[in-house]
Amino acid sequence: MNRRAPTSLLSGTALLLSVLVLTALPSIAQVTSDRIAALSDYHGYYPCMDCHGDQETIFQPRILAEEHATPLEWTDDDGGIHAVPYGTQVTIAELLGQTDRHDLNAVNRARVGARVGIADYMAENDLTPDDTVWALLHGGGNLWCLDCHDAADRDKLVRFDGQPLSFNESHLLCGSCHGPKLLDWERGIHGKTVGRWDLRGPEAEEAVRWQCVECHNPHAPAFLTLEPEAAPVPRVGGSPSDHGHHDAEHEELEH
Amino acid sequence: MSKSTRFRDEDLGRRGFLKLLGAVSATAAVLPDPAEAFDLEEFMQKHFVELSPEQLAKTLARLEKQYNEKYDRDDFSVNAAPPLEGVRFAYALNLSKCIGCRKCVGACVEENNQHRGDPDKGDRIEYIRVLEMEKGSLDVEKSVHDYTHEVPAEGKYYMPVQCHHCNDAPCVKACPVEATWQEQDGIVVVDYNWCIGCRYCAAACPYWARKFNWSEPRLEDEDIIPDTHYLGNRPRYKGVMEKCTFCINRVRQGLNPACHDICPTGSRKFGNLLDPAGPIRQIIAEKRVFILKEEAGTDPSFYYFFD
Amino acid sequence: MTGLMNYATFVLRSVRGMFHGGPRYLAWLGFLAVLIVYGIAAYTRQAEHGLAVTGMTDQVSWGLYIANFTFLVGVAAAAVMMVIPGYLYHNQEVKGGVLLGEMVAIGAIVMCLLFVVADLGRPDRFWHMIPYIGKFNFPVSMLSWDVVVLNGYLLLNLHVPGYLLYKKYKGEKPAKWLYLPFVYVSILWAVSIHTVTAFLYTGLAGRPFWNAAILAPRFIASAFCAGPAFIILILEIIKGWTKFPMGDRIISFLRMVVLISGLINIFLLISEVFTEFYADSAHVASARYLFFGLHGHNALVPWIWTAIVLNVTALISLVSRKFEKRGVILRNVPLLMLIVAIWIEKGMGLVFPGFIPSPLGEILEYSPSANEVAVTVGIWGVGLFIMTVLLKHAVDIETGEVHPDE
Numbered sequence: 001m002n003r004r005a006p007t008s009l010l011s012g013t014a015l016l017l018s019v020l021v022l023t024a025l026p027s028i029a030q031v032t033s034d035r036i037a038a039l040s041d042y043h044g045y046y047p048c049m050d051c052h053g054d055q056e057t058i059f060q061p062r063i064l065a066e067e068h069a070t071p072l073e074w075t076d077d078d079g080g081i082h083a084v085p086y087g088t089q090v091t092i093a094e095l096l097g098q099t100d101r102h103d104l105n106a107v108n109r110a111r112v113g114a115r116v117g118i119a120d121y122m123a124e125n126d127l128t129p130d131d132t133v134w135a136l137l138h139g140g141g142n143l144w145c146l147d148c149h150d151a152a153d154r155d156k157l158v159r160f161d162g163q164p165l166s167f168n169e170s171h172l173l174c175g176s177c178h179g180p181k182l183l184d185w186e187r188g189i190h191g192k193t194v195g196r197w198d199l200r201g202p203e204a205e206e207a208v209r210w211q212c213v214e215c216h217n218p219h220a221p222a223f224l225t226l227e228p229e230a231a232p233v234p235r236v237g238g239s240p241s242d243h244g245h246h247d248a249e250h251e252e253l254e255h
Numbered sequence: 256m257s258k259s260t261r262f263r264d265e266d267l268g269r270r271g272f273l274k275l276l277g278a279v280s281a282t283a284a285v286l287p288d289p290a291e292a293f294d295l296e297e298f299m300q301k302h303f304v305e306l307s308p309e310q311l312a313k314t315l316a317r318l319e320k321q322y323n324e325k326y327d328r329d330d331f332s333v334n335a336a337p338p339l340e341g342v343r344f345a346y347a348l349n350l351s352k353c354i355g356c357r358k359c360v361g362a363c364v365e366e367n368n369q370h371r372g373d374p375d376k377g378d379r380i381e382y383i384r385v386l387e388m389e390k391g392s393l394d395v396e397k398s399v400h401d402y403t404h405e406v407p408a409e410g411k412y413y414m415p416v417q418c419h420h421c422n423d424a425p426c427v428k429a430c431p432v433e434a435t436w437q438e439q440d441g442i443v444v445v446d447y448n449w450c451i452g453c454r455y456c457a458a459a460c461p462y463w464a465r466k467f468n469w470s471e472p473r474l475e476d477e478d479i480i481p482d483t484h485y486l487g488n489r490p491r492y493k494g495v496m497e498k499c500t501f502c503i504n505r506v507r508q509g510l511n512p513a514c515h516d517i518c519p520t521g522s523r524k525f526g527n528l529l530d531p532a533g534p535i536r537q538i539i540a541e542k543r544v545f546i547l548k549e550e551a552g553t554d555p556s557f558y559y560f561f562d
Numbered sequence: 563m564t565g566l567m568n569y570a571t572f573v574l575r576s577v578r579g580m581f582h583g584g585p586r587y588l589a590w591l592g593f594l595a596v597l598i599v600y601g602i603a604a605y606t607r608q609a610e611h612g613l614a615v616t617g618m619t620d621q622v623s624w625g626l627y628i629a630n631f632t633f634l635v636g637v638a639a640a641a642v643m644m645v646i647p648g649y650l651y652h653n654q655e656v657k658g659g660v661l662l663g664e665m666v667a668i669g670a671i672v673m674c675l676l677f678v679v680a681d682l683g684r685p686d687r688f689w690h691m692i693p694y695i696g697k698f699n700f701p702v703s704m705l706s707w708d709v710v711v712l713n714g715y716l717l718l719n720l721h722v723p724g725y726l727l728y729k730k731y732k733g734e735k736p737a738k739w740l741y742l743p744f745v746y747v748s749i750l751w752a753v754s755i756h757t758v759t760a761f762l763y764t765g766l767a768g769r770p771f772w773n774a775a776i777l778a779p780r781f782i783a784s785a786f787c788a789g790p791a792f793i794i795l796i797l798e799i800i801k802g803w804t805k806f807p808m809g810d811r812i813i814s815f816l817r818m819v820v821l822i823s824g825l826i827n828i829f830l831l832i833s834e835v836f837t838e839f840y841a842d843s844a845h846v847a848s849a850r851y852l853f854f855g856l857h858g859h860n861a862l863v864p865w866i867w868t869a870i871v872l873n874v875t876a877l878i879s880l881v882s883r884k885f886e887k888r889g890v891i892l893r894n895v896p897l898l899m900l901i902v903a904i905w906i907e908k909g910m911g912l913v914f915p916g917f918i919p920s921p922l923g924e925i926l927e928y929s930p931s932a933n934e935v936a937v938t939v940g941i942w943g944v945g946l947f948i949m950t951v952l953l954k955h956a957v958d959i960e961t962g963e964v965h966p967d968e
Contacts, residue, residue: 184562188534189349189541192521197533198339198509215521225405228385229357232400233378234926235469235619298686302697384922395923396847416922425768431705432690433697449697451690452613452683455705457623461768463921467623467683470614493612494683548921551767 138221148173148218174212191215297321302433303335303446303485311335315485322490326479335485336507338440344501345441345528345535346512347544347558348415352522355406355413357385359514359523363417366502366513367488368480370472380466382499383417383514416547417514418443418464418499419555426456426465435496441528441556442501444486450495457496461551465498501525528556571966572731579958580951586803587954594947601940604933605680613683615933622917622928626938627681629909633788634670634677634945635759636781636908638715640789641667642752643819644812649745659812661956662800663793664723667752669949671716676941704762711755718748727959732966756785763916771848771916776837780830786823788904790816791897796953798894806957814886821880824900828873851925852915859918861927862910869906872899 122128150158157165157173165173175182184190192210199207212218296317300306306314315333322331360383363369372379386398390410398414407413420443427436427443434450437443457465471493483489487503502512506525515523526533535558538544542560581591608615618625641663648656679685690696691709700706722741729736760778767773794816800806801813838849850856855863876896886893919925930938958964 184541187537187541188526189524189538189562190521192518193534194511194516196509197506197511197515197526201509203509210521215519223354225407226354226356228355228402228406229361230377231357231403232360232381232384233372233376234621235372235378235614236376302690305697386922394844395921396844396919398923400922400924425766428699428702429705429766431699431703431709432687433699434690449687449690450684451687453678453681453705454623454683455703455762457620458916459766459768461921463620463924466620468612469616469618470612492684496683548768553767 138218170218171212174216174218185209185212294321297448300448302449304436318485318489326474326476326490328476328479328481330481331483332481333483333485333489334504336504338438338442339507341527341529343441343528343556344420344506345526345556345558346420346501346515347524347535347538347560349520349522349524349562350412350414350559351561352520353385353413353415353518354520355385355387355402355408355411356519358517358519359383359415360385362513362517363499365478366480366505367500368474368478368483368490369497370468370470370491371474371478374473380468380472380497382464382466382497383415384463385413385415387411388414414547414559415514416462416464417557418460418501419462419547419553419557420499420501421553421555423552423554425459425461425551425553429455429459431455438486440507442486442503442506443498444500444503445496445498446486447489447491447495447497452494452496454496461548461553462555465496467496468493568732568966569728572728575964576955576958579964580954583954587950591947591950594943594950597943598940598947601937601943604936604940607933608680608937609685613681615931617929617931617934619926619928621920621924621926622914624681624913624917625928626909626930626934627677629913630938630941631674631677631681632759632913633905633908634674635712635756636785636904637789637792638667638670638674638719639752639756639782639785640793641719642749643786643790643816644793645745645749645752647815649742656812656815658806658960659797659808661723661726661960662796662806662953664719665952665956666793666796666949667719668716668723668952669945671712671719672948673941673945674712675716676944677938680937680941704758704765707758708755708762711751711758715748715751715755718744718751722748723956727956730959731964753782756781763912768921769916770845772912774834774837776830776834777912780827780834783823783827783830784904784907787820787827788901790819790823791900794820794897795894795901796949798890800953800957802890804957805961807960817880817886820897820900821877824873824877824880827904828877831870847919847923848915851918852911856919857925859925859927861929862914865906865910869903869911872903873907876900876903 122131146158147160148157150156150164153164155167157167157170159165159173159176171182171185175185181190188209191212192215194208194210196203196207198204300314301310303311315335318333319331322333323329360381363382364371364379367382369382370380371377384400386395386400387402387406387408388395388411389397390412402408420437420441422437422441424435424437424443431453432449432451435443435445435456452467454467457467468491472491474490479490480488482504484500484504484507487500491497502510502514506512511525512523515525524534524538526535528535530536538560539558542562544558544560546555547557547559581588616625616627641660644656644660644663648660679688682688691698691706693700698706698709700710722744725741726736757778760781763769763772764774764777794813797808797813797816801808835849835853838846847856851859852862852866854860876899879896914928918927955964
C-alpha cells in the first residue's frame with residue numbers, strides 16, 4: 001500500500017456521500033431550497049393567493065366566520081386605525097405599513113420590514129402601492145403559504161421539519177407551534193366536542209371533536225366580533241303574559 | 256224558645272246577616288268557571304320519589320295523554336330515565352373563550368319547551384343569563400345583562416350563569432314540600448306536579464337560577480319538543496318553579512346539554528366528574544378553576560376557568 | 563250531651579251578638595265586607611291568570627303579600643306583651659285586656675296565613691305540606707317551621723280565650739290547668755313565631771342583605787313596637803265605645819313597651835347602617851339602593867326616609883308624658899305613625915331591598931299592581947273583620963251582653 005491510498009479512499013467516500021445526499025433525498029432538498037428561496041424573495045406577500053384567493057373551499061362551516069361583517073383593524077404608530085378587509089386582500093401600501101401590527105421579535109420584524117423583492121414584484125407586474133395583493137394574517141406576517149403547504153405535493157401539508165402531513169392530521173401541524181393548545185384539545189379542554197359526553201360503549205362514535213381548522217381559519221385566524229342574540233326581556237309586572245292577553249288597566253305600572 | 260239576648264226593635268243583627276249573604280252572592284257571581292276539568296288523579300298524585308313503578312308508569316301515561324290533548328298532538332313522550340351508575344355530572348365554562356353571543360340561551364329555550372313569553376314583549380323564561388363583566392373584576396354588581404352591541408367588546412369578558420346543581424343546595428333546603436332535590440347523578444331537579452309555588456327556593460338561590468311560571472306557559476306548536484323527561488323538559492304549568500336540568504333528557508342518554516353543543520367557541524365543557532380522563536377532571540387539574548360565589552358555601556357542580 | 567248543647571247555644575248566641583250592634587259598628591262591618599268582596603274578586607282574577615297579575619318578577623319574587631305577612635307576624639307576636647304582665651306578674655288590670663290582645667292575635671295570624679296562601683302559585687296543592695300525607699320538609703326548611711309555629715300559635719290563641727270566655731259566659735271559674743300552661747307556652751311561642759320568620763330570611767347565604775344576625779333581634783324589637791301600638795289603638799276604641807271594664811294602667815304599660823322597643827329598634831337600625839356603610843364592601847349594594855338609590859334607581863328612598871322620620875318623631879313624642887294626658891288624637895297619632903313606619907320598614911325596608919340588586923347584580927324595581935293591592939286590601943278586610951267580631955264577642959261576654967238564661 002502506498003501513502004496516497006488512504007487519501008484517495010477518503011476523497012472517494014466523500015464524493016459518494018455527497019452524491020447520495022444530493023440525489024437520494026431530492027424532494028427534501030428541493031422543498032428546503034424552494035422554501036428558503038421563497039422566504040427571501042416573497043416575504044410579506046403571497047403570490048400563491050393571486051390564484052388561490054378563495055381559501056374556503058374545503059372546511060366545515062366556521063360558526064364565527066359566517067357572521068364576520070366588519071373588517072379587521074390594525075393601528076399604526078400614530079394611532080391611526082386601518083382596516084384590513086377580511087379575505088386577506090391588502091393594498092401594497094397597507095402591507096408595507098403593517099410592520100408593527102403584531103408582537104414580532106426583532107429578527108422577524110427585520111425580515112418582514114425588509115419586504116425583500118417587493119420592488120421587483122411591483123415592477124414585474126406593473127403594480128402601484130394602491131394595488132392589492134394577498135397577505136396572510138397568521139403569525140404576524142411571519143408565515144406564508146409554503147410554510148404549511150407542501151410545495152412538492154399540494155395534497156399534503158408539511159411540518160416545520162419537513163414531515164409531510166395529511167389534511168386529516170392538520171391538528172399536528174397547528175400543534176407544532178401551538179403545543180399547549182394541542183395538548184388541551186386532545187384532553188377535550190380546548191375546542192368543540194359535540195354529540196356525546198359519554199364516550200363509553202359503541203355510541204362513542206357519535207361524539208365529534210372539531211378540528212382546529214373547523215373553527216380557526218389558518219389564513220386569517222383572528223375572530224371578529226359578531227352581534228349577540230336577543231337580550232333578556234324582564235317580565236314586566238302587572239300584566240298576565242299568556243296568549244298575548246293584555247289588561248289595559250295595569251299598563252301604567254310598567255317600569 | 257225563651258228570649259235570650261235582648262235585641263233592639265230594629266233587629267240590626269238580621270240586617271247585618273243579610274248584608275253578608277248579599278256579599279257572598281255577589282262573590283259567587285264573579286267566580287269564573289274552572290278553566291280545565293278537575294283531575295282527581297292529578298290532584299292526588301304523590302311525590303315523584305314515592306311513586307311505585309306501576310304508579311309511575313300510569314302517571315307518565317296520564318301526562319302523555321294530557322299533553323297530547325292540551326297541545327293537540329299525538330307524539331308526546333314522557334320518560335323517567337333514572338340516573339346512570341357511576342356518574343356525577345359537572346360543567347366547566349371557559350371564561351377566556353366565551354364571547355357573550357347568547358347562543359346558549361336560545362338553544363336552551365328551544366330544547367326545554369320553555370314559555371316563550373308575551374308575543375309582543377318576548378319575555379320568555381331563560382335558564383341561562385349571560386353577564387358582561389368588567390375585565391379586572393369578578394364583581395357581578397358591575398355586570399351588564401342587556402347589552403346589544405357586538406361581542407366580544409373591548410375591556411369586557413362574558414360569564415354565563417345557570418343552575419349550578421349544588422351539592423349543598425340552598426333551594427333544596429328551603430323547599431317546604433321537598434319538591435326539589437338532588438338526584439344521584441348530581442342534577443338538582445323539580446317535580447312540577449308537587450311544587451306549590453311559594454318561591455322560597457328562588458329567594459334562596461345565590462345564582463338566580465330558579466324561574467317561576469307567573470302565568471300559563473305559552474308554547475306554540477312549532478316550538479314543541481315532544482320527547483321529554485318527567486323531571487326535565489316536559490311542558491310546565493302555571494304557578495310552578497323550573498330551572499336548568501343539565502338537559503336531563505339528553506345527558507341520561509349520553510348526549511351533551513343543548514347549551515354545550517351550540518356554543519361556537521367551545522367554551523362549555525361537560526362530563527362525568529368521576530371520570531379522571533374526562534374533560535372536567537382534566538380542567539380542574541390543568542387549568543385555574545374557580546367557583547362563583549364560593550363563599551355562599553353551596554358546593555356547586557359548575558366551575559369557571561380561564562386559560 | 564247537655565254540655566255540647568250548651569256549647570252550641572253559646573256559639574249561636576255569640577255569633578248573633580257579633581252581628582248585632584250600633585249603626586257605627588254595623589257600618590264598619592259593612593265597609594269591611596265590601597273590601598272583602600273586592601279582594602275576593604281580585605283573587606279570583608289572580609287564580610285564573612296566575613301571579614302574572616301581580617307586580618312580582620323573577621328578580622323580585624316576593625312582594626306585597628310577603629311584606630304584609632312579615633309585618634303581621636310581628637303584630638300577632640305582640641299579644642304576648644300583655645300575657646307576660648297579666649299572667650306572670652298577676653297584674654289584674656292587665657289580665658282583662660289580655661283577651662282583647664289575643665283576639666287581635668287571631669285576626670293577625672289569620673291574615674298571615676291568608677297572605678301566604680295568596681302568594682302561592684299552586685294553593686290547590688296545599689295538602690302537600692301536611693306531614694305524612696304530603697311531604698313536609700321539617701326540620702330543614704324554615705318555611706316548614708313557620709307553618710308549624712303559626713298554626714300552633716293560632717290554636718293556642720283560639721283555645722285560651724275561647725275557654726276563658728266560655729267559662730265567663732257560664733259564670734264559672736276557669737280551671738287553671740286548662741289554660742295556664744298554654745298561656746306560659748304562648749309566651750315562648752309568640753317570640754318563636756317572629757324569630758322563625760326572621761330566620762326565614764337570615765338563613766339565605768345568597769342574599770347578603772338578609773344574611774345578618776341583626777335581623778332576628780330587629781324583628782322582635784319592631785314587632786314589640788308596632789304590635790302593642792296596634793293593640794293600644796284597639797283598646798282605645800273599646801274603652802271609648804264599649805262598656806268593657808278597663809283601667810288606664812294597661813295602656814300606660816303598653817305605651818312604655820312601645821317606647822322602649824321603638825328605641826331599641828332605632829339603635830339596631832343605626833347598628834345596621836354603620837355595619838353596612840363603614841366597610842363599603844360589595845354587600846352594601848342592597849342597603850345603598852334602599853337608603854340612597856343605586857345606579858339611578860331610587861324608588862324606595864322616599865319610603866325609607868319617611869319611615870325613619872315618622873319613627874323618630876313618634877318616639878320623641880312618646881317620651882313626653884304630656885302627650886299622654888292630651889286628647890285622644892294627640893296621644894294616638896304617634897302610635898299610628900309608628901305602625902305605618904314599621905309597616906314600611908318591614909315591607910319596603912326589608913323584603914324588597916333583599917331582592918335588589920339580584921344575586922347576579924341586576925336591578926329591576928318592583929311596584930305592586932292594582933290587583934295585588936286589591937287582594938291585600940281584601941285580606942286586611944278579612945283580618946279586621948275577624949278581629950272586630952271576636953273583640954265584639956269578648957266585649958259581649960265580659961259585659962254580660964251575651965249570657966245564658968237564668
